[in-house]
Amino acid sequence: MHTNTPKRRRRLTAVIAALATSALVLTGCSIDIKSAPDPSLGADTLLIAADTGSPSMQRVFNPYLPNTRIGSWNMFEPLAILNDLTGEDVPWLASKTTIPDPQTVVFTIRQGVKWSDGQAFTPADVAFTFDLLKKNPSLDLKGAWQYMKSVEVKGDDVVVHLNGDDVPAAQVIEQTQIVPEHIWSKVKDPTTFTNPDPVGTGPYTLGNFTPQEYAMDKNKLYWQADKVEAEHLVYPASNTQLDVVTKGYDWGFSFITDVKGTWEKANPSNTYWFPPGGTISLFPNLTEKPFDDVNFRKGLSYALDRKAVGDAAAEGYMEQAGQTGMLLPNQDALLNPAIPDKGLITQNDKTAASYFAKAGYTTKNGKLVGSDGKPLTITITTANGYTDWLRAVQSITKQWAAVGITVKVAQPQPAAYQLALRNGDFQLAMGSVGGTGSVYQDFANNLSSEFYAPIGKQASGNFGRYKSSEVDALLTRFKSTTDEQEQKQLGYQLQQIYYDELPSIGLYYGGSWGLFSTQKFTGWPSAKDPYTSPKTYVSTALLILTHLKKSEATK
């Protein structure tokens, strides 16, 4: 036995060298991933990447729990769908919504709708649902009862009395998903009720359920059955990017790196559409110096190359955002035409410097120095693991470094990040603005003093601690007007304030990452036909499911 002879040593070295070489050679190759649809799925079945189980799916179809399965949205329909892309209200279980006065909303309940167990859907079900949410506030996720005083049934109408003048509340209340009284009235504790065998009015009913995948089947009794062409929906629990690309999904909602090189390349019928779903912004802490100075905020704003920030964050798939709070082009119609350049701010270090100077900051030795002579250091807080935000922050860091600002990045875990927002424990925080589909909601959430809380007290909205009587007055007028034109005008004024005051600094649009395959079905929302957002969850999915047509190939 020779342990240590030169020959053996050479052999050892050779083995290691071989390993290293093969590793390098392998590294040079690249492997093409092709999509291979599951042949067991029929041509009438949609495979949807939406409901991620972690680690496996629980059978929860109580639509009022945050952990409810995505499929709930296809069974429990709202009175009306607020199209968050267009801002339109689409009448749904209520065939008509009227606001006779700013304190009353009347929902006219649709006729001929049946629950999936055959029972008729009635206004009583609607009243029962509102009652249920009143009794169990933990289920009232949309917060309908924050605006409601009482509900009454008048024939086919359900009349909702509001707490005061509150026209925009109708858009919140109408989103309430309705459940059948004949089943839910027998539920002992609706707050922990998992509703394993759901009965709803929606286009689909629950099919086979396993912790790793569940199927939904077309509801034959559906009131728009003629519009529903996909017979089955399949929701697997595992929807990694690799799965989405390789396993022949028909519909997914997920950001994918290099979508053209992966998703589109995997199958010729794969398409994508990424409309804006919100404005990714920087929230300045308005109670803290120097962020309370609008000139300083403007300086920060002009020092930003938003195109570069957006490119870094979303690999060039999302546009830079303007300073109006509007999502363009979806909300082009609501945009204040008086604001120049659609609110886009072009980077201009000179302008930035002049605003900084107004705020008392001048450049010395390449550093921005305050009146106290100390160089400026800013901390940006972002949530750990939100990599697109981090990429954006890294880009901002570089840009601001160019004007002499040192930026530190704080990345607490998501929960701690939320806590920091609520407590106002930040200087600049990354966050998302807008995207509810309601202009009023978008501005109120971020600007209303209703949500204002002093530093140290927990706020539930308006994390930047903005306070303006002018804005409050505009929001109050918004509540009491039913006139669309006036609402539009009020929107213009709020946009102007947003543009002038910079309560938050818009950066780029956060995407709605729609991935579609036209192999089996067509009629997906797209830039050409932007009828709704591509989300697989929330009620807007109903708009898509009732819009799809069988493709030429599957007919």
Add this chain to the structure above:
Amino acid sequence: MSTEAPGPAAPSDALLSVRDLSVVYEPAGADPTFAVENVSFDLRRGEFVGLVGESGSGKSTLGFALTRLSKPPARISHGRILFDGRDIASIDSEALREQRQGGFAMVLQSGMNALNPVRSIRNHFFDVFKAHGHVPHDRREQRARDLIGKVELPAATLDRFPGELSGGMRQRVSIALALSLEPQLMVFDEPTTALDVLVQHAVMNTIRDLQKSEGFTAVLISHDLGIVLEATERVLVMHEGVIVEDGPSSQILSNPSADYTRMLLSHYADPRAEIVSLPGFEDRSIRRDQGVSRSALASPEHAPTVVTRSISTAQESIVVKGVSKTYPPPRRGEQPVRAVRDVSFTLEPGQSLALVGQSGSGKSTIAKMITGVEKPSEGSISFGGLDVAKLRRGQLRDLHSNVQMVFQDPYAALNPLHTIEYTLMRPVVNFTGLKGDDARHRVRELLDTVGLTPVEQFAAKLPHELSGGQRQRVVIARALASDPQVIIADEPVSMLDVSLRAGVLALLEDLREKWGVSLLYITHDLLSARLITDNIMVLHDGAVVERGETAEVLQRPTDAYTVALLDAVPNPARAHGAT
């Protein structure tokens, strides 16, 4: 197989013929050294031969080579081993394995560890039977019982695990196992070294009887010429890898030819004799009569310059009164261990007291209690005004400045990583308050005192560069560093080669005389006790069985235990005088 052996032809009845055998050690990262060099000898059938040498002489290496058990880094580099006419130095491993049954067997030095701790004794036997198939299946149990009986153990031993047996029993089991191979040649490598004196004696008797009854050829390897001469007919004396003497036992005893053999022989004496002398050691009575310092006689060229005591105050005595020590039972359900039972004695200033007994007699426990390492369960120990049993950690330091310890194993008692200077400097700094050059000077005085000169050279050395005797001197120097009044020496020479013992003993004796240090000498070796102590206490099972003046007790023992201990002292002269 060609037999072009150089050298003398083997006698016709030779079982084993070794020719020009060399064994080389090739440790990684060091130069190879020859442990056995060009050794040649023959063993006749039925002969009982002793192989004697001190540590490092290569005797065990030779033993391993004879039975082909050499393992790396040792390697047989040259020579032939003819066993029954066949050269076993170069046969392949399977042939070698088969040869072990009915061929040659070996009993290892550490018989304690030679048994697989997780296998029952019966399985040990069955493993051997299975390996060679020389005992039919149905006779195995009976054969195992026979064998275990031959080594004077009950058949029930077969059911036990090695951990449940005492050291002597384990060594007997390994002898029985070796015997089960029905070997023609048995090599015993220090079969009794790790055992207690009394047990040693008994095991040796068994080996002797077995050799006679079974008729195998035996080689007894030992460092103890006394044991070998007592047991064997012929002795090979090994020194530095070479056989320096080969002759009948009686001849070696009466007329050794090699100087080395003579030197070894000179270190044996009978502790019962009227006058006991060793090289460099006149009997106490003679010394007293002549009024001469023994050390001056011993080594005129090396008379240590004795350091004058820096503190010459009134000496204190150690008073041990009715001390007992009981340990909690080692395992559940067993009796508590009563290590020491009601022992009382006084160690007067300047006195030397021997505490003798075999291991487990409680003698070391007493030492531990006196030095405050253990606390007595009953009774009191005082040193001057100090109640030793009640000392707290800090006060122990005060005790240790007056009561010091010399340890049994000089290899373990020195930190291998510290120089001698560092080792000696520490107690000097800690106890005398000397610093810097003063302390260094003191260290050199100490080295001089214990005879380690030139002192500068020794101060810079690490322990592994010293021989065992030198290390023990360092240990003694360390004990002296605090100017102690009492030195407790726990078997200080038992780990040393015979030839080195006298020197260390002489040093201890010298210190007592010159420094007036009291000496508590703990040992199982009655000869050394006789040489350096005035009084003796014999301990058995924790209790004192006999006490008195050393010479008196050893010459005229009254207790049976003392007699047994005396009988166990190997004495070649006595053995061959009797036959």
Add this chain to the structure above:
Amino acid sequence: MKYALRKVGLLILTLWAAITLNFFLPRLMPGSPTDAAIAKLSQNGPVTAATRKAIEIQLGVPDGNVLEQYLQYLKQVVTLQFGISYTFYPQPVAELVSQALPYTLILVGLVTIVAFVCGTLLGVLAAWKRGTWLDALPTLGGSFASAFPYFWTALLLLFFLGYVFKIFPTSGAYGVTNTPGLNAAFLGSAAVHAVLPAVTILITSLGGWILGMRNTMISTLGDDYVTFAEANGLKPRTVALRYAARNAILPNLTSFGLALGGVVGGSVLVETVFGYPGIGYLLLKAVTNQDYPLMQALFLMITVSVLLANFLVDILYGVLDPRTRK
């Protein structure tokens, strides 16, 4: 007796301290369970103040001050009632754990045992054939493989065998169409699904056992009873297995005990990569979502099983080593 009492007392004290630590550690994390839930929801779209309020009511701001919560928690521990998970509201913790546990126990437990057995055997072989390729291959291979980051090995296996060559399923513990239970289809599918995670754990843990066993075995081979067994001409196989290996395995049992105790914790990284519905995945979800009830139950389970495994190994030790008997 006093000694035994002291040991038991210390064990109970350790258990209590670990339980207490399990209570306070999660609460050290900044942010509340509601914050965690909101953070999760906000990734899907804007979260309004009303939603936050509803969730707060739903999860319930824990009752009382910390001391009361602690006592409540102790009561839960004793009664094994861990309440409802926050992350998987309204699923009871017990249900979640009992669903996940079998997969982890079978996958990780089995693999740990297999790795220990194979690694030990290879280690014995390596030590016995020291200096040959039978030594070099497992030793070097083992060192290299055990240096792979778990998740990395998992990702590579998943990519090649799962997605490129499509030999093994890419996620889950069994096929979508199978019904869990004692039917052949399910068991077969579960076995196929376990292959990749099992191979990952095996690759990355085998090396440690090989090296550990090799080292103790080499030491044992130098022991006197091995030399004596050779001197008695026992067959090499007997010497290697019954004498050397049998003793060399004892020190490795302690590590094995700790590893077995760790089985219940699952293999977080591996389960995450393979989407395997075991305890490890659940644990990661619980921790990242500040799911106190779930975390507490899982931590308790892991703590107890580590202690239990050590206890069992002690017993096993007693069986294998007669020196510790009596």
Add this chain to the structure above:
Amino acid sequence: MTTTPLNPSAETVPVDDTLLAAPGPWQVITRVASTIWSNTKARIGVIILLLFVVVAIFAPLLAPYDPSATTFARSQDASAAHWLGTTAAGEDVLSQLIQGARISVFVGFVAGLLSTAIAVLIGLSWGYVKGWGADVINFVVNLFLVVPGLPLMIVIAAYLQNGGIGMIILVVVITGWAWGARVLRSQTQSLRGRDFVTAAVFSGERPARIVFREILPNMTSLIVGNFFGAATSAILAEAGLEFLGLGDPSTVSWGTMLFWAQNSNALLTGQWALLFAPGLCIALLATSLTLINFGVDGLSNPRLRESRKAAK
């Protein structure tokens, strides 16, 4: 005959005899190094490790581009300009890989050193003290061994927030010292029974000095071994934490490269050098430390040394 012959004894001393060459720390280090070097496996390990250390030290000179520059085309395949391609954010993979060596080597060494230091401090005191002091330490160490490691890491990481390298090191150290302490403690316990330790007590030495001057130097090999072991697990733990996203993804390290690779699905874009290369580097670095430990094992256990010729 009081003179004793000056022949060196052939007895083997049951301690780190490789450390016995001569006094002085340098000689000890040289001797340790040569023992390790004499082992083939360890030698390969040392060479690999040195290679990584050199790359780490000269990273800025070796890297072809600024590792955090995002100015290149995204998700490029390997090319002459970018040997290992570019990331989804447009960074040069090779430059990142070279820069990443710094973090891994740094984390490995610092975390290895710190956790070894804690293990030594606690393990040695634990092994030396008796009575309730030992019970308290036993209790604390057991606690750290019993509480699940990775979740503990995650919780601590979440608590400390802002996962920088310092945080990762801290987390790895907090969760990694206990095992080493246990091993060192049992060795201390066996050493404290040695005569030279008792002798030191008799020399009037104080406990701290006994532990750190008498016992500690005799455990050098164990401590060195513990260091390499701790460094290995620190490197793997760092990668694991960063992969889970608990580190600071804006630093460039192998762990964060893997995080981004997974995050931007490098496998999907065919960019799998991004996933493969950092993992391979981690594995090689960790392997090199494991291999070195083969040599370290030989320090304390001569049986584990490779002999020049092992004839059987």
